[in-house]
Amino acid sequence: xxxxxxxxxxxxxxxxxxxxxxxxxxxxxxxxxxxxxVWLAEGLSWWGRNPELSRALGEAGFIGMTWPGRYxxxxxxxxxxxxxTEELLAAGAPAxxxxxxxxxxxxxxxxxxxxxxxxxxxxxxxxxxLSFAVGMSxxxxxxxxxxxxxxxxxxxxxxxxxxxxxxxxYAHVAEYCVALVRTEPKSDKRHAGMSQVIIDLKNANxxxxxxxxxxxxxxxxxxxxxxxxxxxxDYLLGNPGDGWxxxxxxxxxxxxxxxxxxxxxxxLRALVDALDGSASxxxxxxxxxxxxxxxxxRAASISVASAxxxxxxxxxxxxxxxxxxxxxxxxxxxxVRRLVAAEEIDDRNLLDVLRQVVLAAxxxxxxxxxxxxxxxxxxxxxxxx
Amino acid sequence: xxxxxALLLDTTNxxxxxxxxxxxxxxxxxxxxxxxxxxxxxxxxxxxxLLPEAAGGAGxxxxxxxxxxxxxxxxxxxxxxVETIIGRRLLADAGLEPPAGPLGLLTAAPATDVAxxxxxxxxxxxxxxxxxxxxxxxxxxxxxxxxxxxxxVGRLCRRPAIPADQSGRPGSGPxxxxxxxxxxxxxxxxxxxxxxxxxxxxVQGRVQFGRPLxxxxxxxxxxxxxxxxxxVVGVASDTAIAAIEAATEGGSSGAGFKAACAKxxxxxxxxxxxxxxxQLHGAIGYTREHDLQRFTxxxxxxxxxxxDEGYWQGKVGSMAVxxxxxxxxxxxxxx
Numbered sequence: 001x002x003x004x005x006x007x008x009x010x011x012x013x014x015x016x017x018x019x020x021x022x023x024x025x026x027x028x029x030x031x032x033x034x035x036x037x038v039w040l041a042e043g044l045s046w047w048g049r050n051p052e053l054s055r056a057l058g059e060a061g062f063i064g065m066t067w068p069g070r071y072x073x074x075x076x077x078x079x080x081x082x083x084x085t086e087e088l089l090a091a092g093a094p095a096x097x098x099x100x101x102x103x104x105x106x107x108x109x110x111x112x113x114x115x116x117x118x119x120x121x122x123x124x125x126x127x128x129x130l131s132f133a134v135g136m137s138x139x140x141x142x143x144x145x146x147x148x149x150x151x152x153x154x155x156x157x158x159x160x161x162x163x164x165x166x167x168x169x170y171a172h173v174a175e176y177c178v179a180l181v182r183t184e185p186k187s188d189k190r191h192a193g194m195s196q197v198i199i200d201l202k203n204a205n206x207x208x209x210x211x212x213x214x215x216x217x218x219x220x221x222x223x224x225x226x227x228x229x230x231x232x233x234d235y236l237l238g239n240p241g242d243g244w245x246x247x248x249x250x251x252x253x254x255x256x257x258x259x260x261x262x263x264x265x266x267x268l269r270a271l272v273d274a275l276d277g278s279a280s281x282x283x284x285x286x287x288x289x290x291x292x293x294x295x296x297x298r299a300a301s302i303s304v305a306s307a308x309x310x311x312x313x314x315x316x317x318x319x320x321x322x323x324x325x326x327x328x329x330x331x332x333x334x335x336v337r338r339l340v341a342a343e344e345i346d347d348r349n350l351l352d353v354l355r356q357v358v359l360a361a362x363x364x365x366x367x368x369x370x371x372x373x374x375x376x377x378x379x380x381x382x383x384x385x
Numbered sequence: 386x387x388x389x390x391a392l393l394l395d396t397t398n399x400x401x402x403x404x405x406x407x408x409x410x411x412x413x414x415x416x417x418x419x420x421x422x423x424x425x426x427x428x429x430x431x432x433x434x435l436l437p438e439a440a441g442g443a444g445x446x447x448x449x450x451x452x453x454x455x456x457x458x459x460x461x462x463x464x465x466x467v468e469t470i471i472g473r474r475l476l477a478d479a480g481l482e483p484p485a486g487p488l489g490l491l492t493a494a495p496a497t498d499v500a501x502x503x504x505x506x507x508x509x510x511x512x513x514x515x516x517x518x519x520x521x522x523x524x525x526x527x528x529x530x531x532x533x534x535x536x537x538v539g540r541l542c543r544r545p546a547i548p549a550d551q552s553g554r555p556g557s558g559p560x561x562x563x564x565x566x567x568x569x570x571x572x573x574x575x576x577x578x579x580x581x582x583x584x585x586x587x588v589q590g591r592v593q594f595g596r597p598l599x600x601x602x603x604x605x606x607x608x609x610x611x612x613x614x615x616x617v618v619g620v621a622s623d624t625a626i627a628a629i630e631a632a633t634e635g636g637s638s639g640a641g642f643k644a645a646c647a648k649x650x651x652x653x654x655x656x657x658x659x660x661x662x663x664q665l666h667g668a669i670g671y672t673r674e675h676d677l678q679r680f681t682x683x684x685x686x687x688x689x690x691x692x693d694e695g696y697w698q699g700k701v702g703s704m705a706v707x708x709x710x711x712x713x714x715x716x717x718x719x720x
Binding site for chain 1: 405459588599604605608609612623645653710
């Protein structure tokens with residue numbers, strides 16, 4: 001037998017010194033703003049939305065930090081951004097105000113946008129002043145994103161939009177939305193004829209936003225209807241017809257980031273706090289199970305981040321991190337429940353966080369690519385399909 | 386990969402390929418030690434890879450030695466090579482001359498069955514923080530048994546007394562149990578890489594209902610899950626190795642935490658990887674005729690060896706509880 005073929009391998013990576021050095025800066029800013037009452041950990045982690053904290057982060061150069069200085073960026077590496085992101089998550093800081101613009105909209109504008117779009121949108125995003133929503137799914141298009149129907153028709157001076165988007169988080173408060181729309185009718189080529197448009201949610205005509213209440217009872221989601229909504233020519237992002245490749249090129253960033261395994265880190269932290277320095281051997285093993293899994297996921301995620309920094313497109317690896325990471329996150333509250341019972345823990349804070357996390361857990365393996373889709377991507381990477 | 390490591394792996398793969406022919410395994414199952422293959426491996430210096438050059442070693446780094454351990458897993462090498470590599474290094478670090486021949490190794494992790502009890506020259510005893518030494522195998526009381534992999538093993542009846550002139554102070558680097566946990570994780574990672582390869586080959590070649598198994602979505606999803614576990618164990622292994630390497634060079638610590646996390650994760654993943662591999666191989670995989678069992682049976686041995694997942698989870702958990710809520714993230718992030 002010869003040595004086995006290697007089908008998938010993460011290169012081990014360590015975060016560079018420059019990135020590690022940022023940690024204390026971020027921690028300091030978070031402690032300071034928290035002490036001043038700017039934010040409090042609400043059990044929502046980064047899904048919380050706090051414009052004031054986002055502005056403080058923007059001021060400190062922690063939003064759009066990889067972008068060129070002329071667009072308000074700090075010209076830092078992806079790995080430096082990685083450290084900032086994980087510090088926000090580890091602290092459970094509310095970051096949804098700037099999250100989507102920082103993670104995917106801004107990079108898309110930087111990569112595909114016109115000079116005017118870059119100058120107009122990137123600096124205020126980086127200052128933490130401009131919030132974007134992401135318009136991808138539609139009522140009949142969830143995992144099968146390529147089946148979207150929302151149309152953009154050519155009209156004098158721009159485009160006329162008709163259709164609807166759903167699960168559009170924070171569309172009721174965000175200033176803008178970037179939506180994937182059809183600029184040509186459906187054809188045999190499934191991925192052709194789509195484009196991305198920037199929509200001014202506050203000022204454009206014909207927009208209706210319907211709130212959708214999620215399991216924890218919050219209003220993040222919306223269904224957004226567009227009826228003859230006009231967007232000017234210069235709000236088309238990238239080339240008409242390139243929408244599909246534009247949205248998929250950013251998926252590795254969306255999928256492999258630390259939010260895929262640190263979204264409920266605050267629960268693990270609350271558990272360790274509640275144990276207060278002493279735990280039975282059985283409880284220690286359960287904590288160790290969670291911590292060792294988290295550690296290994298982080299090693300994989302850092303490997304993907306390093307590959308991205310090196311200009312690679314590790315889509316298979318990032319799908320894998322998202323699958324394992326979100327499944328891990330779903331198990332966390334179940335293991336904590338067992339421990340609460342076995343160790344007879346009566347800690348108000350822990351039980352509150354636990355209740356919220358149980359309600360939020362089903363979303364982890366759906367948003368940003370459902371488990372089954374991700375495993376299909378991994379299987380394709382292994383040449384099984 | 387460095388040129389030196391590529392060269393080392395070239396030799397390693399050639400020797401391991403020869404040492405894992407069908408007839409070798411037939412002999413092993415019957416309790417026969419493949420002495421000629423051991424000799425070839427020893428003569429080529431593989432048992433000494435971790436020794437300093439002054440002590441007759443190859444002068445390669447820890448990562449290179451662990452590439453050999455990973456290959457031992459990928460070939461299901463039925464020899465106590467990794468124990469010997471680590472054992473010789475521990476003795477050399479304590480200023481002792483390692484005895485020739487294969488070694489058994491006792492660390493602070495729950496007593497592991499010693500592989501090939503009638504063939505080893507000595508047992509290296511490194512279960513205490515302040516002393517390391519060796520005892521000739523004839524003076525060690527071992528109860529004979531067989532591992533799930535079909536290799537002869539001996540269970541230690543009592544901790545042997547170490548002759549004073551065969552004992553020394555351990556080096557300042559990572560402990561014996563951390564080194565062995567890391568090495569065993571590398572072996573597990575290698576075996577998982579092989580199992581994934583065998584499984585992909587099987588589902589692509591095996592036709593049922595008129596199409597290869599790989600065309601069934603249910604099968605694709607299972608292979609994806611297995612591949613995910615194997616890949617994460619791979620990166621966990623490499624990350625722990627890098628940490629040990631840094632610690633050996635006197636760099637940042639955290640190696641103990643990382644080695645513990647890595648072995649906990651690797652041992653835990655053995656269940657999912659072997660379960661899926663056997664499910665997808667069907668009945669033929671449940672026979673001694675098929676190669677799969679060489680690797681799955683070793684995973685069932687190695688997940689328990691040098692501390693099972695429960696042991697290492699307990700270590701990780703006690704570090705986490707001690708760190709407390711505020712210290713938990715710095716523990717994980719290493720800063």
